[in-house]
Amino acid sequence: xxxxxxxxxxxxxxxxxxxxxxxxxxxxxxxxxxxxxxxxxxxxxxxxxxxxxxxxxxxxxxxxxxxxxxxxxxxxxxxxxxxxxxxxxxxxxxxxxxxxxxxxxxxxxxxxxxxxxxxxxxxxxxxxxxxxxxxxxxxxxxxxxxxxxxxxxxxxxxxxxxxxxxxxxxxxxxxxxxxxxxxxxxxxxxxxxxxxxxxxxxxxxxxxxxxxxxxxxxxxxxxxxxxxxxxxxxxxxxxxxxxxxxxxxxxxxxxxxxxxxxxxxxxxxxxxxxxxxxxxx
Numbered sequence: 001x002x003x004x005x006x007x008x009x010x011x012x013x014x015x016x017x018x019x020x021x022x023x024x025x026x027x028x029x030x031x032x033x034x035x036x037x038x039x040x041x042x043x044x045x046x047x048x049x050x051x052x053x054x055x056x057x058x059x060x061x062x063x064x065x066x067x068x069x070x071x072x073x074x075x076x077x078x079x080x081x082x083x084x085x086x087x088x089x090x091x092x093x094x095x096x097x098x099x100x101x102x103x104x105x106x107x108x109x110x111x112x113x114x115x116x117x118x119x120x121x122x123x124x125x126x127x128x129x130x131x132x133x134x135x136x137x138x139x140x141x142x143x144x145x146x147x148x149x150x151x152x153x154x155x156x157x158x159x160x161x162x163x164x165x166x167x168x169x170x171x172x173x174x175x176x177x178x179x180x181x182x183x184x185x186x187x188x189x190x191x192x193x194x195x196x197x198x199x200x201x202x203x204x205x206x207x208x209x210x211x212x213x214x215x216x217x218x219x220x221x222x223x224x225x226x227x228x229x230x231x232x233x234x235x236x237x238x239x240x241x242x243x244x245x246x247x248x249x250x251x252x253x254x255x256x257x258x259x260x261x262x263x264x265x266x267x268x269x270x271x272x273x274x275x276x277x278x279x280x281x
Contacts (some may be wrong), residue, residue: 029122036123040189041221041231047115048170048226055106057172060138060249063097070098072137079147081241090145097138100251101130101274110170111253111274116228118279120166120255123230127258127278128166132271134158135167135252141180146242151185151215154233154254156202159266165233165256171223172249179244181220182229182237188214189234204236 036042062068074082074093083090100107110116111130120128130136134154140146155163175181185191197208204211214236221229231237233254242248262268 029119032119033122033125036230036232039186040235041184041186041229042123043221043223044119044228044230045224046226047228048110048113050226052106052110052113053170053172053226056110056170056251057249059104059106060097060172060251063103064094064138064140064247067092067094068097068103072096072098074142074145074147077147079149081145082147083145090142093142093145094140095147096140098136099132099271100137101132101253107251110251112276114279116168117276119230120168121279123166124164124255124257128255128276129258129260130274130276131165131254131256131262131268132273133262133268134165134254136254136271137252139169139248139250139252141239141242141248143242143245143247146180146248148180148241149239151204151206151211151236151238152202153189153236157267158233158254159263159268160256160260161263162257162260163234164260165254167229167231167233167252167254169229169231170251171225171227171229172251173225173246175221175223175248175250177220177222177240179242179246179248180240181222182239183218183220184231185214185217185236186219187217188236189232191236 032042072095073086073091074095075084075086075088075091077095083093085091097103101111117128154165154167158165191214194208194210197205197211199205206212206215223229
């Protein structure tokens with residue numbers, strides 16, 4: 001793989017290759033890291049093979065059909081557009097399959113894929129660990145009952161000594177304006193906020209004048225099956241409702257550097273972490 005295989009598109013960086021192939025270009029990874037630190041995210045096109053996506057989707061649909069625990073229901077969160085209770089129409093709509101790493105070997109293989117790990121380590125600048133507390137899930141967005149997620153940073157509910165974590169988000173199908181595409185604000189991982197811009201749950205208050213200025217940079221990130229989004233935990237992101245007729249499925253894992261650690265007694269420390277095998281480039 002050469003640096004010429006990487007190409008920038010707008011504010012994101014795209015990479016086209018099968019992550020099961022060996023990575024051998026430090027310069028290309030360094031270029032990705034620069035893009036990541038500047039914008040707070042990168043998009044890696046066709047990063048996961050079709051075989052990987054098919055295996056992940058098969059297990060996901062099986063577990064989703066039976067709401068195999070642990071799961072999170074839309075009604076339990078009460079986000080805009082969610083069913084009002086578990087007893088109302090759509091009340092049993094699953095928002096996410098939790099603890100994906102322990103569900104099946106296909107999730108463990110993806111989370112520790114050498115291409116994934118090498119890229120994450122380049123972004124973090126050190127060996128990486130996988131947190132089992134966040135996200136460690138399959139995010140689902142169902143038609144009709146899938147909720148809208150407001151603008152937030154993942155650091156609102158993550159508790160680490162250092163906030164520099166990387167989320168790896170794999171699209172198992174198309175993600176676009178029809179089905180609740182993920183939106184980001186490039187560079188917002190560096191933004192300094194007035195505390196009045198956040199509500200008690202640390203969602204961005206859009207009506208605040210400073211927030212309106214920030215939101216001018218909003219960018220939707222359309223993804224296709226096999227595309228991977230990697231983003232900084234401090235990056236503001238949001239997602240709309242699913243107005244299509246198909247469930248949107250996305251596998252999400254989060255990683256932190258070996259020199260970092262979750263705060264003792266916090267939710268982030270509850271489930272431990274996984275030390276990943278070293279990558280050889």
